[in-house]
Amino acid sequence: MENIKKILQNFKIQESDYSIYGENIAKINITKNDLSKKGKLILMTSINPTPAGEGKTTTAIGLSDGLNLIGKKAILALREPSMGPVFGRKGTATGGGESEVLPVDDINLHFTGDIHAITAANNLISATIDSEIYWKSNLNIDHNKVVWKRCIDLNDRALRDIEIKISKTISRKEHFTITAASNIMTILSLSIDENDLRWRLENALVAYSKDGKEIFVKDLKIVGALMIILKDAIKPNIVKTKYNTPSLIHCGPFANIATGTNSIISTKLGLSLGDYCVVESGFGSDLGFEKFMNVINYHNDLIPDCVVLVVTIRALNLHNDFENNFKHLEQHLKHVSLYNLNLVVAINFISGDDNEQLKKLKHWLEENNYNYEMNEAYTNGAEGAKKLAIKVDEIANKKFSFKRLINDNDSIEEKIKKVVNNFYYLTNFTFSDKATEKLEDIKKTAYKNYPVCMVKSFASIDGNDAKLENYNLEIKDLEVNTGAKFIVVYTNQVMSMPGLNKEPNSKDMDLINNIVVGLK
CATH class of the missing domain: 3.30.1510.10 (Domain 2, N(10)-formyltetrahydrofolate synthetase)
Incomplete structure (x- = not known):
């Protein structure tokens, strides 16, 4: 592995513009770097994930490594893991196998503080x-x-x-x-x-x-x-993958409650330094992608040059897609087409995948004119993502005519309706008495033109996790996050404080001979 200093030198970042945290971690001073956009933005999303996840992070890392392998200057931008899930059930958020960002222990624990x-x-x-x-x-x-x-x-x-x-x-x-x-x-x-x-x-x-x-x-x-406390936290952290791709890891807001993407500062830094900046949005396209397009881009010009939608055979089986002609997958693909964006489907291969199901999936994608490619970065590293990188490089350079879904002059109700109709595929929804009262109060304030940030379960596209008949989506509450500049709209009851499961990962961790063991 190359030293982080050498990687920074390759991107022409001067020593006076960064601070070193050991051999493999650095912080970049944003006030001394030009954040104007030069590269292309690749946004990673997926279908609704299984509890084990769909490998968006693994695919994002592999794609970045693959792009560098084919001679492109690519930078990865990810969220920082929270120690709660690391010690709980979900585990680490740094990829796996041959598709990892390093150092795994530091990134998933205290990192740079x-x-x-x-x-x-x-x-x-x-x-x-x-x-x-x-x-x-x-x-x-x-x-x-x-x-x-x-x-x-x-x-x-x-x-x-x-x-x-x-x-x-x-x-x-x-x-x-x-x-x-x-x-x-x-x-x-x-x-x-x-x-x-x-x-x-x-x-x-x-x-x-x-x-x-x-x-x-x-x-x-x-x-x-507060500015004193956050003076270093505002600076993006940079590490590297196993294959020496520079990786910005900065901020980690939840996707089912907030925006679910790394910081705008790190994304803009990545775009200013590389030919490509690969960014991962949280959960499925009904959450992370929707919020990237309708909340983050409400005030910013971060239009993806290509969206990569990750699918796995196990998730398609979970959603019965092989029995219903890929209805669930098609709903997620339509989310991207709402904006006329370039799109590539990444089939994240997992050992043991059924060959007949893979053939059936590929046939459906070809029949419906979707661009796709396999990703085998987990087992084969950069070489395993080479074909995906070539495909993304091709599609990202195609012209497209971006269109917005939500407009500045849309009312709060219209903004909610557009998300519910186009992302959840629900025709009707209702407001609780509490939400109605809050709605009328917000309409009288200067916050009435803020974008809406939807709070919804990640397990199902419409929030109907229990698969109830005659399901009705109810807007339960609204509140204004004035610092974030958006209106939080609560549908499902989503926990903002998880609990430890019966046998959490923390019980399997230890420090042996000054080496961290048991991180999953």
């Missing part, structure tokens, strides 16, 4: 709110109307709903989220530079006063302290 900084910044806001209440400051905060939540980067179900004692006479209900689902994580991931981060922090809504006035972080007078 970004998630710890995000946790500290988030909780400093909470501590300050409660201090203002304790000292009965002139902000006159209503302790029953605090909307900001504490966070921790672990799966701890006991912290979901608790009661905290602020003073002898004042107590309030508190709710913890996992750090990946926190407001600061979303704010940092959507910031385009330090000035934008400061603005988002200043204007993040945290509570209401006793006379109904909105209270923002700027009213707490701690924005400067």
Whole structure:
């Protein structure tokens, strides 16, 4: 493996523009690098995943390695793993086999401390709110109307709903989220530079006063302290794959609650440095891809030059696609066609896949004129993704006429309707009384033109995980995330604080002779 310094030199990044964290990790100073777009953006998505996942990360890593193998200058951009899932059930988020980003242990554990900084910044806001209440400051905060939540980067179900004692006479209900689902994580991931981060922090809504006035972080007078805590966390981290492809790993917002993609800063940095920047969006195209197109691109020009949709035989079997003529797969493919984007289907090969089913899938794709290629990077590394890289390089250079689904002048209801109709394939939906009241309140504010960020289960395309007859999608609640600049729309009940399973991965981990073992 090449030293990270050599890789940075290959991309003409000067030593004064980065900081080294050991031999294989560095942070890049964004203020000293030109973030104007030069390369092409490749966006990874998938069909609804099995519990084991569909290998989007493995495919993204393999594709990046494959592109470099065929002589292209490719950079990978991924989300940073949360320690909650690493110690829980889901495990690591750095690929596998011959398609990995390294060093696996560091990336999945403390890495460069970004998630710890995000946790500290988030909780400093909470501590300050409660201090203002304790000292009965002139902000006159209503302790029953605090909307900001504490966070921790672990799966701890006991912290979901608790009661905290602020003073002898004042107590309030508190709710913890996992750090990946926190407001600061979303704010940092959507910031385009330090000035934008400061603005988002200043204007993040945290509570209401006793006379109904909105209270923002700027009213707490701690924005400067927050900027100090986040001064290094805003800088993208760069590591490398097994095949020495530079890999930006920065921020990790959840996709079923927030945007589900790495930071805008790291994506723009990747596009400024390489011919290609390969970005992974979270879960299936009904979540990560939808939010990339309708939330992230609501305020930014990050239109994918090619979308790669990952499928596996095991997921197609889970959704009964071999019995219903690939209906589930076709629904996801239509999501991409809504925007007239270039598309390649990546068949992520898993040892033991049924050859007859593979033939049937390929025949259907050919019959319906979809571009596709096999990905065997897990077992064969860069060489196993070479054919996929050639196909993506070909398709990404084709002209396309991008069209938006959601427009600036669409009402909140129209924005929700377009997502529900075109992504969930549901004709009707209803608002609860609570959601209706919130909707009318938001319409009276300056936030009414924000994009909508849908909260939905990842397991099914319409959120009907229980497969109920006469299913009705109900909008249960709405709230404005003023720092992120979007309206959160709750459909399914999605947990923002996971719990540990009965036999979590943490029970199999150890440090032996200073080597981490048991990471899965």
